Amino acid sequence: MNYHTRKWVKPEDLNPNHSLFGGRLLQWIDEEAALYAIIQLENTKVVTKFISEINFVSSAKQGDIIEIGIEAIHFGSSSITLRCDVRNKMTHQTIITVDKIVMVNLDSDGNPAPHGKTQIEFVKDRLNSEL
Numbered sequence: 001m002n003y004h005t006r007k008w009v010k011p012e013d014l015n016p017n018h019s020l021f022g023g024r025l026l027q028w029i030d031e032e033a034a035l036y037a038i039i040q041l042e043n044t045k046v047v048t049k050f051i052s053e054i055n056f057v058s059s060a061k062q063g064d065i066i067e068i069g070i071e072a073i074h075f076g077s078s079s080i081t082l083r084c085d086v087r088n089k090m091t092h093q094t095i096i097t098v099d100k101i102v103m104v105n106l107d108s109d110g111n112p113a114p115h116g117k118t119q120i121e122f123v124k125d126r127l128n129s130e131l
C-alpha cells in the first residue's frame with residue numbers, strides 16, 4: 001500500500017472531544033480515493049459508489065500527522081475497488097481501515113462506462129512509454 005497523502009490535524013478538524021472528527025477523516029478518504037481512481041482510470045469523471053464498513057481503530061489529536069494509504073484490490077468493468085488504511089505518520093498506529101471503496105468510471109453523460117484497465121499503472125511508466 002502506498003501512503004501518498006499526509007494531513008496535519010488542525011483545530012478546525014476536531015470534534016467536541018478534541019480528537020479528529022470522523023466526518024473530516026471520511027472527507028479526506030473520499031477525496032483520496034477519487035484522486036487515486038482518476039489517476040488509475042485516466043478519467044476525471046469518476047464517482048464514489050459504495051463504501052464498506054469503516055473501522056475506527058484509534059483516534060488522532062490536534063498536531064498529529066496522519067497519512068492516508070490507498071491500494072486497488074479489484075478492477076471491474078466500469079468500477080475499481082480500493083482499500084484504505086489511515087495511520088499516524090510517526091507511530092504507524094492505525095487510525096481507520098476501510099475494506100472496500102467502489103469507484104465507478106462514467107462517460108460524458110454520467111453513465112457507467114468500461115475503463116479498460118486491469119492492473120495498477122504508474123504515471124512514470126505511461127510517460128516513459130510515450131518516449
Ligand SMILES: CC(=O)SCCNC(=O)CCNC(=O)[C@H](O)C(C)(C)COP(=O)(O)OP(=O)(O)OC[C@H]1O[C@@H](n2cnc3c(N)ncnc32)[C@H](O)[C@@H]1OP(=O)(O)O
Pocket residue numbers: 030034046047048049050075076077078079080102104110111112
Ligand atoms: C468523489 C465523489 O464525491 S462522487 C459523489 C458521490 N457519488 C455519487 O453521487 C454517485 C451517485 N450514483 C450514481 O450516479 C450511480 O449509482 C452510478 C452511475 C455510479 C452507478 O449506477 P448503477 O446503475 O448502479 O450502475 P451499474 O449497476 O451499471 O454498476 C456500475 C458498477 O458499480 C458496481 N456497483 C453497483 N452497485 C454496487 C454496490 N452496491 N456495491 C459495490 N459495487 C456496486 C457494479 O458492480 C458495476 O461495476 P462493474 O461495471 O465493474 O461490474
